[in-house]
Amino acid sequence: MxxxxxxxxxxxxxxxxxxxxxxxxxxxxxxxxxxxxxxxxxxxxxxxxxxxxxxxxxxxxxxxHFVHRHGPERLARWGLLERVLATNCPAVTSMTTDFGDHALAGHDLTVDGVPLGIAPRRxxxxxxxxxxxxxxxxxxxxxxxxxxxxxxxxxxxxxxxxxxxxxxxxxxxxxxxxxxxxxxxxxxxxxxxxxxxxAPTATCWYFSYWSGLDCRGLELHVRSGRVVFAFPTNDGLVGLFVGFAIGELGHVRADPEAAILDSVDAIAGLGERVRGGRREERCYGATQLxxxxxxxxxxxxxxxxxxxxxxxxxxxxxxxxxxxxxxxxxxxxxxxxxxxxxxxxxxxxxxxxxxxxxxxxxxxxxxxAHFEPLPEQHLRLRAALRGDRQATDHFFLATQGMVAPQTFFNDEHLGRIMRGAAGVSG
Ligand SMILES: Cc1cc2nc3c(=O)[nH]c(=O)nc-3n(C[C@H](O)[C@H](O)[C@H](O)COP(=O)(O)OP(=O)(O)OC[C@H]3O[C@@H](n4cnc5c(N)ncnc54)[C@H](O)[C@@H]3O)c2cc1C
Known part of the structure; x- marks a missing residue:
């Protein structure tokens, strides 16, 4: 290539x-x-x-370099998705989000053979x-x-x-x-x-690439003033990106790896998984955003x-x-x-x-990026989706725009999910 x-x-x-x-x-x-x-x-x-x-x-x-939403479909339409995958870049078909409430995971997120995402190195x-x-x-x-x-x-x-x-x-x-x-x-x-x-820079980012880190899909974990992304990329590596509220820049910049590890340790199981792998590249940073x-x-x-x-x-x-x-x-x-x-x-x-x-x-x-809390309504929906795999997959497909959002986000459908979670029939 x-x-x-x-x-x-x-x-x-x-x-x-x-x-x-x-x-x-x-x-x-x-x-x-x-x-x-x-x-x-x-x-x-x-x-x-x-x-x-x-x-x-x-x-x-x-x-x-995580490409999602309308990106993979557009690359497919241009005849380039297969070429990107052929660079030894895995298709990402699952996603977990965790806003400090609980982890919500969607699986098999593909539409007409186009995956949720890909994360080719640039x-x-x-x-x-x-x-x-x-x-x-x-x-x-x-x-x-x-x-x-x-x-x-x-x-x-x-x-x-x-x-x-x-x-x-x-x-x-x-x-x-x-x-x-x-x-x-x-x-x-x-x-x-x-x-x-x-609006001025809200966050600074530090990141690197790990081998031997078990991560099969996109993971997003938000904690107060920090966000952790992990995703599989080329050549069996996992990209681990941490965004920090810009006020943290001074001490994060002093020791980026310690700040990254401190962030993953705050997330159940992730710290162990990261420490079970090996960092293969230096820590990169981006601060003017x-x-x-x-x-x-x-x-x-x-x-x-x-x-x-x-x-x-x-x-x-x-x-x-x-x-x-x-x-x-x-x-x-x-x-x-x-x-x-x-x-x-x-x-x-x-x-x-x-x-x-x-x-x-x-x-x-x-x-x-300002770490504003999720609206209460959204948190209630996430809670209602817990344990309902089909509705959760549909939720992720709709929020990613892979299916028409209104197929999920309509009053009747949302009402059914909320009533189902509350144990109310009909
Ligand atoms: C830390 C970080 C994480 C990110 N994470 C993601 C992510 O996960 N997913 C995502 O979608 N986006 C992400 N982004 C954003 C993404 O990287 C950018 O939106 C994307 O690179 C923009 O592409 P571009 O082609 O507009 O510009 P660039 O990728 O910046 O390319 C600009 C090009 O212009 C060239 N150039 C500049 N000046 C001249 C000149 N005078 N003469 C000739 N050439 C010139 C440069 O050499 C460069 O190659 C992230 C950005 C950062 C900083």
Whole structure:
């Protein structure tokens, strides 16, 4: 996989070259889940795309990587789920949540063969996406750092960048420049993309990877001011991620491993399981995790992924939302490029649809990252589900959006569950 991607990078389809300088339909900055997916979808739509990343690819990044909700289904629809699983990444089909009340577990969570989740390390997931982009005709240049947007008046018309391989400074032009360059997006800064919803960092995260740790599904354990995630990932390892209220940063940073172990010891059985395994990598940390939405478009430019909307990792929404927004943006840009809709109107529609899809989760995620207690009603429902395996599986499928939520969350159904738990017939 790694060699294949290295071979594919820097292969410029001849059709994309116009004289000595390329004129592309789109230039995408950032070749990970948001950028590679956007570039791939545009190329599959027949457009000429240049995809650049300052990193050498494939490479890992110290971010989490549990992909759930609409993410696995979208990868399946793009023909990429099997390729991700083939990186020796297990399908995750069970999930346990524990908010300090009790552990509630859902099993066999698959719909039409698509599992609840997958947790590929980022060098694998991003490589699958970048490879698919290249196979669709995208020109990929890694180790290429974008320095500035090129403008014609207010309009962005291209980029200048430095190719680390040759040392050359390069200018490229396109009808649209897309920033998929992460939460510290330089494109967003350069164009002055407005932030219109924001909240400061709520949590800091420390994590590592264990062998020999018995963990077959996603586990989520919340205790006051701390959250522990565990999930199986590539090569038989288990990712163990702990989020701490940001006020704990000082002492957690002093000894991250001790803080992780202290957190798992607070959860019945987990401390023993972790100590029964072996930590295989160093402890990584992430401490600058502001929450924001930026206006994701303007004349000649657009933003996708973390560049346009960054959320605390609590609900693990970054990747699945980046894939969804790649689809929304590529649809809009495709309409604009094809002339079936004026580009400004198509981009405004992208922004509207992104916000409609993301804002409720953005706000719920923020509440969870502040460790706000679960609503009483939700706790009562969790209590009522105890011991009812079928209803619990349905609950998880509905909360994950794997089946229509209203099939579970309707008054009649909820009433039946609550009455059943109370031992009332009918
Ligand atoms: C601790 C932690 C845990 C997380 N856990 C999860 C999880 O379990 N599940 C989940 O879905 N999400 C999780 N996330 C969030 C997820 O990692 C991000 O949402 C996701 O990486 C966003 O992808 P992206 O493609 O938008 O940006 P990124 O993955 O940040 O990629 C941006 C790319 O742009 C490139 N770039 C930047 N500037 C330039 C430039 N000037 N020139 C060229 N290239 C440039 C970078 O090299 C990089 O490769 C977590 C994040 C953290 C920090």
């Amino acid at each position: 790694a060699a294949a991607l290295r071979d594919l990078a820097h292969t410029a389809p001849a059709a994309t070259r116009l004289g000595s300088r390329a004129m592309y339909d789109a230039i995408v900055i950032g070749a990970r889940c948001a950028g590679a997916a956007t570039a791939m979808l545009l190329a599959r739509g027949g457009f000429e795309v240049l995809l650049v990343d300052r990193a050498a690819l494939p490479s890992d990044i110290p971010h989490g 060098d694998r997931l991003d490589a699958v996406l970048a490879e698919a982009a290249v196979q669709a005709g995208v020109e990929l240049r890694d180790r290429f750092a974008v320095l500035n947007p090129v403008r014609d008046g207010e309009r962005v018309t291209g980029i200048t960048g430095r190719d680390a391989r040759s040392g050359a400074h390069v200018t490229e032009h396109a009808s649209i420049v897309i920033g998929a360059d992460g939460r510290n997006s330089a494109l967003a800064s350069a164009v002055g993309a407005q932030v219109y919803e924001s 502001p929450n924001f939405l930026r206006t994701p478009h303007g004349p000649g430019w657009a933003l996708v992924g973390d560049a346009g909307c960054h959320k605390d990792p609590f609900m693990a929404l970054g990747i699945c939302d980046a894939l969804r927004d790649a689809e929304l943006l590529s649809t809009g840009v495709g309409e604009g490029l094809a002339g079936t809709r004026p580009m400004p109107e198509a981009l405004a529609e992208y922004a509207r649809r992104r916000d409609e899809a993301t804002l409720p989760d953005y706000r719920q995620n923020l509440a969870m």
